[in-house]
Amino acid sequence: MSLKHAILGLLDLRPRTGYDLKKAFDDTARHFWAADRSQIYRTLAGLHADGLLEERVIAQRSRPDRHEYRLTDDGRAELQRWLRSPAPVEPSRExxxxxxxxxxxxxxxxxxxxxxxxxxxxxxxxxxxxxxxxxxxxxxxxxxxxxxxxxxxxxxxxxxxxxxxxxxxx
Structure with missing residues (x-):
């Protein structure tokens, strides 16, 4: 599994900001996939550049603008492709x-x-x-x-x- 696909999966549930994604990882998926904030933001930028996400900037008065991400049709197709692909045996590192x-x-x-x-x-x-x-x-x-x-x-x-x-x- 890659962080890319975990983010696509979480965004398929609903649009989120990078902050929201970090919270979602911590609250729902941390027992099988952990990610730090910098990894999430780097991956979001790459997914956006690849056309798998669209970004909506939400202006806020007293705080920085929110950048909310949602899947594009291509992003949803990539998630579906990944879900239907064979799951590789991943090497264990402990x-x-x-x-x-x-x-x-x-x-x-x-x-x-x-x-x-x-x-x-x-x-x-x-x-x-x-x-x-x-x-x-x-x-x-x-x-x-x-x-x-x-x-x-x-x-x-x-x-x-x-x-x-x-x-x-x-």
């Missing part, structure tokens, strides 16, 4: 697992305990955030979004159980 893998070279179980404890705290924090999200299941699209949220929760619950195994192995 810095935390690499640290655990090589932690034996330190020959100090405390290094692993510290890594696992920090990761456990982050997983609990993220799990609380995901459990606080509401998923509306009254439509097909809503049920699919709820299922991706459930996948995020299950991944974190599994990771917490795995961290129990790591700590037990020490």
């Amino acid at each position: 810095a935390f697992l690499a640290r655990i893998f090589f932690a034996g070279q330190a020959d100090d179980p405390e290094v692993v305990r510290t890594l696992a404890g920090e990761r456990r705290a982050l997983a609990h924090e993220r799990l609380d955030e995901l459990r606080a999200l509401t998923a509306h299941t009254d439509t097909f699209a809503g049920r699919l979004r709820a299922l991706t949220l459930r996948a995020g929760i299950l991944h974190l619950e599994t990771e917490l159980r795995w961290l129990d195994e790591v700590e037990a192995a020490l």
Whole structure:
């Protein structure tokens, strides 16, 4: 998946500003795709230059103008093309697992305990955030979004159980 397609998908739901997109990522999609503000704005500029988005400038009196983006027909077609294309197996890159893998070279179980404890705290924090999200299941699209949220929760619950195994192995 690319950030480009995630943005097209979010804009297909409704027009948004770059700020709105960042909030949407944080509130709805962060369990499977994260993006920082600068990545979002760079990608928006590229999508606009490629004719996949149109931009509407909304003047505001006491604040900077809002730049709202919406899909063009070409943008909607690109999103549909991507949705119908085969999903590639993406290589996994997990810095935390690499640290655990090589932690034996330190020959100090405390290094692993510290890594696992920090990761456990982050997983609990993220799990609380995901459990606080509401998923509306009254439509097909809503049920699919709820299922991706459930996948995020299950991944974190599994990771917490795995961290129990790591700590037990020490």
